Amino acid sequence: MSLPNGAYEALANALGAENVCDDPAVTSGYSYMWLAYATHAQSGRYRPAAVALPGSTQDVQTIILLANRYGFNYIPVGTNLFPPNMPTRPDTIIIDPKRMNRILEIDTESMYAVVEPYVTYAQLQAETMQKGLTLTVCEGGAQCSVIANNMFQGMGGTGHKFGYNRGILGCDWVLPNGELLKIGSRGNARGDWFWGDCAGLNLKGLLRGDSGHCGGLGMVTAMAVKLFPYPGPKAFPVKGANPDFSAEFPADRFKVNLIKFPNREQLIDAMYEIGHAEIGVAVHEEPASMVLAGESPSVEHFWEHWPEFKKKWVNVLSVTLLGFSSARQVAYEQKVLDAIVSDTGGEYITEDSELWSCAACNLGEQFRTGGSNRLFRIAGDFFVMGGFGFDSLDQSLKMSKEYMWPLILDGIEKGHLAPDDVGNDWLNSYQLGHFAETEPLIYFEHDLAAGGAFMNGYVGTIIEAVKRKMTSSWPLGPMNYITGPAMCNYHELVKKIKSALDPRLTSNPGFPVPPEPPQA
Amino acid sequence: MSTQAPAMVDYQKPLDDVPYAEQRAARAAHHGEVKKRLESIAGPDRVSDSPDILARYSSDLSLEQAGRPAFVVRPQDTARVCELVRFANSLKMPVIALSSGTHLYGAGLARLGGMVLDLSEWKNIHAVSQRNRSVRIAPGVTYDQLQDALEPQGLRALIPLLPRRDQSVLSAHLEAQPMLIPEFNYSEPVYTAEIVLASGEIFRTGAAAVAPPDQTANDMVGPWGPGLDWNRLLTRSQGTLGVITWANIMAEPLPLRQKIYFTPAPAIEPLLGFTSRVQKKWLGYECFILNRANLACILARSPQEIDALQQSLPAFVQVFCIGGLARFPDERIAWQEADFLETSQECGLTPRTVLAEFPRAARFFEKNLHRCFPGEVYWKDARRGASADIFFITTMNRVPLFIEEMQQQAALAGYNFQDIGIYVQPIENGRAAHLEFSLPYNPADERGCTRMRGLHEAASRALFAQGALFTRAYGTWTQLAHGCNAAQQQTARLIKELLDPNNIMNPGRLGL
Structure with missing residues (x-):
């Protein structure tokens, strides 16, 4: 596990001894990865050789230059959510940007914020809301790194209006040769942050894609990200404590609608109509398991209520309306939505109902996601079935039905996955319904057998997708x-x-x- | 002092082992062989090397240096494009793909000779999906053709400001020309595309990668991947990475009704502030600002009318259009109109549905906002015969600084600033702006062209120094941009070498 001779000392000299560590008590903390538990199994084989804490872009350049000189590997991480963060070979260090946690600038005119890699969504959004701006918060949770999520795919709850994979503006990117590449307007004469495209070949294309380069092409040390207008309160309007909390936004500008449909086909029709009418800021199919997990204070509570709840919460669409301009916008969009719901055979879940009370935090979740962390309560581990691709709304449904759910039901039958057989996904509309993706959530025990079954299922769905000539995203x-x-x-x-x-x-x-x- | 020894020259030995006449014959034979092979691939009537035809492709409407190709080939299908590119690659012969009828910025000139692939005859609209708001088009599809096909289905294409009739829609999208609607969700309008790489292999982006259109089970609207973001890499690449043979692009709902407002102002500052506020409220569709010089060129019925008309127009006008979609169109217009007018009051401005100084303007824009420029002489050419454009991305609040700089540069060159057209197109709800200066000149006046070349370059340099971002890097703008971002240029070269090791795809463009 040790580094080549001289490498550790060089790192300590460059960064300061207090910013480099190879103590197993510390490095072991970086050897565990929730999702890759099954394949990596905390064997210790994959403990990093050291952890380095850069404080600046220059520090990152130094680490990468030393890696090239001494011949060791490095993994740049953000807030450590995903499998690519974990070392799988010796002589690997983790570049942990914990010290690079500053919001460098918020420009209200041109609607962007410049952040370092350890800035989280919750941290940034708290500041932008003060200035009448927001951003689409990572569905992995507001605790995630803004830069890491934008490089992975920039997903967020309000992607229907604020886009998917569209957040990156100017960047400072340290290449694997240690050179600093300035992306977009960072490369112009003034080194501005406001725009992500540059003259010449647009190298931003190497930063983003299905799932970005996952730290395989160096490290982005500062990024300007897009912000969007936000007519809400300056502080996130939360009341209560997890899990009994609600977010109360001004009713004339913010409105969540929960709508039940007889089947998923009609739900999809409604999503198309919403896109064509260009209304809404967040539009998702919400699966029962996700809603009940968010509401449950304990795993016992979840399983006690699950048998009944899953019968009631079927084919539910959540549509959040936002009045960017005025209350008139919300009133108009509600009228349009009412017509769409009527035309497509939907039925509103009323605010005085039991189901509504279970999803009371839905509006807040769209703007600052926290619920995804509660999904671990159900069985210990969770993820989404792979093999889904970004394409049309129709295509999302087709993928889900044709090969994802048959594999999930098989996994449930064999006892590998928790018994969620409802057949609903977390299905998202992006950019006014121009495209979509579907994520069947699956829950499994935190052990090797279940984790292995999940991994096989994930790969299985990818194989099924390409076999059927359907696109498959996120093949890591x-x-x-x-x-x-x-x-x-x-x-x-x-x-x-x-x-x-x-x-x-x-x-x-x-x-x-x-x-x-x-x-x- | 150089340490390199001078080459030894044997002055007694003939310089050429082969007599000159034989060399010429060999050259002609080689040309003939290449032509024959091109004809065998594309068909004899589809390959030309006649001086007249080559001359037509040797220059464009820009001030860029001319460049004559050796052949112009008009292939009929993608399979032939693949074979032609493979053959060109074997000879290291440059390939320049064209799809528009008129070329404006020198990007399609055969700077290093080679073969022009003219795809402007590829007029197929392969598929329209009303449900997915998408249309898959061939490179030669033009705007009026496309709008005619989309309108019966309740759709419209995103369109730049009054394009030329022979403007390729695909080129406009891949060159990221600014579209009139600044809505964030319309601002990256290419879903997927097919590209013939320098190797002659076919690559497809996004959800189209998994199978050709006739075999796929996808709707081909997922724009990401596979792997990296190829759409982004291809956008503005000026044909340096391959030949695009189709693209699936966004087609947006056609409003059932629309209402256009003109907001005049004696200076641009109040209009910029107003436009920013309106855009942040996410109101309306088309939204842009023109100065009186541009407006006069657009609205005049003949070039003779321009000067007089210009005198009568307001200095700057914001054009703003609200559209009513299928559901409750009047109510949609009503609430947006109310909010728009409220905002204008806050800004001390008075939008009007009729431009008092020129009432016909309302009818003109009503009819032509989604269309090509209808006049016989293109509006930018109307004043002097041609226009040298300088355009770049900046932020809304910095627009006045650039206008001031342009004014200074015009004064230094002795050019009448009043003739310069100014067009401000907000992008992504005002997050940024496309700022375009149009400098009319007479292309038949050689001295005038030289002066214009000087002004264009000096102004470009001065604007760049102020922070102008030349994302569409034509001509000298590439060198300007790379001058202060060496790592970008080095990395771009690495990528280009990987995808096109023999540098056959439009060599020399983008500094590659």
């Missing part, structure tokens, strides 16, 4: 060898880019695509 690392040959051999191009920018393969070596396919 080695999974690109499944999707690549079926999708214009993109993985070969990505590998070439990786080799050109990182010839020693020191920057999170297995990402975005490992040099060789996984061995059976």
Whole structure:
């Protein structure tokens, strides 16, 4: 696990001894990864050789230059949510940006904020709301790094209006050769942050995609992200404490609607109509498990209420309206929504009903997500079934029904997955319904067998997708060898880019695509 | 002092081993062989090397240096494009793909010779999906053609300001020309695309990657991936990465009714503030600001009318359009109109549905906002015959600084600033702005062209120094931009070398 001779000392000299550590008591903390538990199994084999805490872009450049000089690998991380953060080979250090947690600038005129890698959504949104602005908060939770999420895919609860994968503006990006690449307007004569596209080839294309480069092409040390107008209170209007809390926004500007449909086809029709009418700021199909998990103070509570709740909460669409301009907008959009609900056979869940009370925090969740963390309560682990792709709303439903749910039901029957057989997904409309994705949530025990079953299912859905000539997003690392040959051999191009920018393969070596396919 | 030794020259030995006449014959034979092979791929009537035809492709409406191709090829389908590109790659012969009829900025000139692939005849609108608001188009589809096809289905294409009739829609989208509607969700309008790479292989972006259109089970509207963001990489790449053979783009709901407002002002500052506020409220569709020079060129019925008309118009006018969609169209217009007018009052401005100084303006924009410029002479060419444009991205609040700089540069060059057209197009709800100066000149006047070249370059340099972001890097703008971002240029070269090792795809553009 140790670094090459001289490397640790060089890191300590450059960063300060207090900012580098190879004590197993510390590095073990970076060897655990909730989602990859099954495959990595806390064996200790994957403990990083050290953890380095840079305080600036220059520090990051120094670490990367030292990695090249001494020949060790590094993984740049944000707030450590996802599997690519965990080392899978020796001589690997973690670049943890805990000290780089500053909001460098908020520009209210041009609606952007400049942040360092450890700035979280909750931290940033708290400041932007003070200035009448917001941003779409990562569905992984407001505790996530703004930069990491934007590089992964920039997903967020209000993606129907604020977009998906569209948040990145100017960036400072340390390449695997240690050079600083300035993206977008950062490269102009004034080094501005306001825009993400630059003259010449648009290298922002290398930063984002399905799932970004996952630290495989160096580290972004500062990023300007898009902000959006927000007509709400300056402080997030939360009342109560988790899980018994609510967020009370001004009713004339914020309105959540929960609508039940007889079937998912009609729900999808309504989503299309909402997109065509260009109303709403957040539009999601909400699965029962997610709603009840958010409401449950304990795992016992969840399972006690689940048998009845899952019968009542079926095919529910959540539509949040926001009056950017005035209360007139909300009134108009509500009228349009009423007509759509009527035309597509929907029925509102009324505010005095039991179901409504279970989803009381739904409005707040759209703006500052926290509920995803509560999904662990159900069985210990959770994730979404893979193999879904970003395409139309119709396509999302088709994927879900044709190959995702058959595999999930099989997993439930075999006892690998928690018994959620409702058949509803967390299905999201992005950019006014221009495209969508569906995520069937699955819950499993926090043990090797269940984790293995999940991983096999995840890969299984990817195989099914490409077999059916459907697109598949989020094939991480080695999974690109499944999707690549079926999708214009993109993985070969990505590998070439990786080799050109990182010839020693020191920057999170297995990402975005490992040099060789996984061995059976 | 150089340490390199001078080359030894044997002055007794003939310089050429092969007699000159034989060399010429060999050159001609090689040309003939290449032509024959091109004809065998594309068809004999689809390859031309006649001087007249080549001359037509050797220059464009820009001030850029001319560049003559060796061949102009008009392939009929993608399979032939692949074969042509493979053949060109084997010879390291440049390939320049064109899809518009008129070229404006020098990006399609064969700077290093080679083969022009003219795809402007590819007029197929392959598929329209009303449900998914998408349309898949070939490179030669033009705006009026597309709008005619979309309107019966209740859709419209995103369109820049009054484009030329032969403007390729696909080019406008891939060059990221600013569209009239600044709505954030319309601002990256390419869903997926097919590209023939320098190797002759086909690559498709986003949800189209998994299978060709006739075999896919997808709707091809997912724009991301596969892997990285290829759409972003291809946008504004000026054909340096490959030949785009189709794109699936956004088609938006066609408003059933629309209401256009003109807000005049004696200076641009109040209009910028007003526009920013309106955009942050997410109101309306088309929204842009023109100065009187541009407005006069657009509205005049003949070039002779322009000067007089310009005198009568307000210095700046914001054009703003509210649209009513299928559900409750009048009510949609009503609430947006109320909010728009309230905002104008707060800003001390008075929007009007009729431009008092020129009442026909309302009818003109009503009819043409979604269309190509209808006049015989294109509006930018109307004043002097041609226009040298300088355009870039900036922020709304910095627009006045750039106008001032442009005014100074015009004064230094002895050019009448009043003739310069100014167009401000907010982007993404006013997050940024496209600022465009149009400098009319007479292309037949050689000295005038030289002076204009000087002004264009000097002004570009001065504006760049002030922070102008030349995202569409034509001509000298590439060098300007790369001059202060070396890592960008080095990294771009690495990517280009990977995708096009022989540098055959439009070599020299973007500094590649």
